[in-house]
Amino acid sequence: MLDLHHIFAMQKKALFFLLALCALGWGFTSYPTVFAGIAIGACFGTYNFWILVRRMDKFDRSISEGRKVASLGSALRFGSGIAAVAIAITLPEYFHLISAVIGLMVPYVFLFIGVFVSSVRNKGN
Incomplete structure (x- = not known):
């Protein structure tokens, strides 16, 4: 199974390709707001996933050291999602x-695709 850091690295690469496609769609189609919305949502969604990876590292360290387990940052991720929606509503x-x-859900779709591809590859070995 892939660790979260490897999955996050793959997600960053996929995000750059998605942003390039959004830039092309924004510039060359008659739906620039749709592509801009996907781009801003994907950026905030990737930020949320980065927060989750960072908090999972702290969680693992706390468990291994026997300390009290801290929160996984759900409020911060929820607030980030609200910020993306607020920007879209305001502008x-x-x-x-x-x-x-x-766009906020794109990183989770990438996550499921990555897990599926990883399981298919491991099944063949």
């Missing part, structure tokens, strides 16, 4: 709201 001429919400 509807630049960002499409539904696309921003879909």
